[in-house]
Amino acid sequence: MDLYEHQAKELFGRHGIPIPPGRVAATPEEAKAVAAELGVPVVIKAQVKTGGRGKAGGIKAAAGPASAEEEAAGVLGMDIKGHLVRTVLVEAATVPFEEYYAAFLVDRAQGGFLAMVSAQGGMEIEELAETDPDAIVRLPIDPVTGVDADTARLLAAKAGLPDAAAPVLERLWQVMIEEDALLVEVNPLICTTDQRIVALDGKVTLDDAAAFRHSWAYTEASAGLEEQARAKGLNYVKLDGRVGVIGNGAGLVMSTLDVVAGAGAAPANFLDIGGGASAQVMADGLEIILADPDVRSVLVNVFGGITTCDAVANGIVTALELLGERGLARPIVVRLDGNNAEVGRRILSDARHPVVRQVSTMDGAAETAARLAAGV
Template sequence: MNFEEHAAKPLLQAAGIAIPRGCLARSVAEAQAAATALGVPVVVKAQVPAGKRSKAGGILAADGPAAAGKAANAILGMEIAGHRVEAVLVEERATIAAEYYAAVVNDAASKGPLVMASSEGGMDIEEIAASKPDRLRRALVDILQGFDLEAARAMIDGLGLGSDEAPVAETLVALYRAYRDNDGELLEVNPLARLGDGRLVALDCKFALDDSGIQRRQELSSGGSPETLTTLETRGKALGLRYIELDGDIGVLGNGAGLTMTTMDVIAHRGGRPANFLEIGGDAYTKARPALELVLDNPKVKCLLVNFCGAFARTDVMTGGLIDAWEALSPTLPIYFSVHGTGSAEAQAMLRQRLGVSPYKTMDGAIVAAIAAAREAGGPS
């Protein structure tokens, strides 16, 4: 779960890292009021959970309240990387003497936290790594030992930070603490700036909360940016189902992420177009009925493909729930089944007895039949 800048910065502040004075504004009037209250030249920054805001024109300088209002007027409602700007952060503007980079991230390769620091802030980490690799330092952290001042000093030694060396090292330690205290997946400060007035301040901040950490960070997660979802996707989420809407015409219902992705892949490989991704694996395997309703409520769906290969998810339970729903909803669409794995003998017998259909012997057989049915129904396939 990604956090917008205004929601991420308080995490730094709580860990003792200075941030600029600022105020969130959702309208031109609020932006003007914020600039008035700050009483200094400001910068008006679009709040979206995406990078490259400056290049998109989403960050503007303003010398007073009137200019801040004008900037907010230009930015609010703008679309940046698919996100509509609903709010701006109005912050004090200061002269910058030096820009650094600092981040902590979950590193899959080392299976532990990775701290990164550079004397070259203000550009993307990818850019720093490509253009000035010798200015980028990486420290793998033993999560059981933690990351202390000594480790921070060692990693930035030789970067030429001069008198900023000690405060930057302290910032890195504080950043690591904030990352640990908040189930971070990524916590990045870029730039970490030495201002003309001498303060070391986090001018921008990105935070991604580990989705599996949300269950113990309820309060924190309320500050995160929800994913942009369609109406059906929102309904799926509320039901605890992972439903992703696509633009094809074959409704897909599978169990497990890997199998459901594969179902979509093979539909595409054989020339068809999936209408959705929907899996009822894991603990969701008892939710066949709401899942079926979700797939059928997409008006583009011309036929339905059910692909179960039970491991943890029992196909007898899933199929039973599906048949109950099918009987209750009595849809007129053709439906094709491939059912194997845990509980499949019972599931296949149920399908024959209650729906009068025989599941296909292979997934590919069911997919080929579904593609033909979608074509016949005049879909875009």
């Protein structure tokens, strides 16, 4: 489970990690009110689960309440890499003297944890990792011993961070372990002009399998959709994009997600209907996907095998009849290949459903779905 920045900072605050004061706003008027409460210049930060917000124009400075209202109006509703901005974090502006990078993550290849710390943080950290990898200190962390005060001081010293950063690194490790996180990242972790260490941003991925041990209050609409899908026997995972994806077989669905991303769009979900693509299964799948307000188009990518393409096509036609008006909500791109593909395509052509578009190749179908999701 990926957290929004404001949720990550809530965790940081509980563990004693310094963060700027701020609050979430869902409307420009709320942003104005928060800025008035803070009584200082603020920063309006788009709350989306993706990077590159600054370059996309999703982070704006505001000198006061009126400016905060105006800037929030411009940020709310933005599309940042396929993520719709529904809320903003209105946060007291904090001037950095220096910017650093710090992260703890699960290192699956080594069966342990990895610390990554650099004296160079900010928006270009990905470029830094490619052009000057030695600028990022990487230290394997023993799962048994973890990060104590000595290890934190070693990390800070090796990366060129001030001594004052060591306690913050130790507390970030506490977040990683005590909250059952897979990733805890701060970029930038800053030293202010008055020599305070502050987490100016935050990214946290929690381990869903550990949810039974916690009282996380991060349930979203996606959780409801996943529960509904499980009740219908569907393998569904909510993602953050605009293109809904249905396929038969986990491998094919994963490939489809990659192709959608390659077409310049972000997939809205993973949905594997399995081998039995009956009319009811297809209807259930489409119902789940069309209930997601983020979805702007749907891509059905099926390779006929034991379940033939004509059976899938009949399933789609029947599913759209079962869904009625709900089936007209968004365009549906269908790519059929494999056993009885020609028959299946003919069935869909004869049905002449207004929202269905057929494309013969996976790349072409993904490109079409991406264009439709973008309103082109």
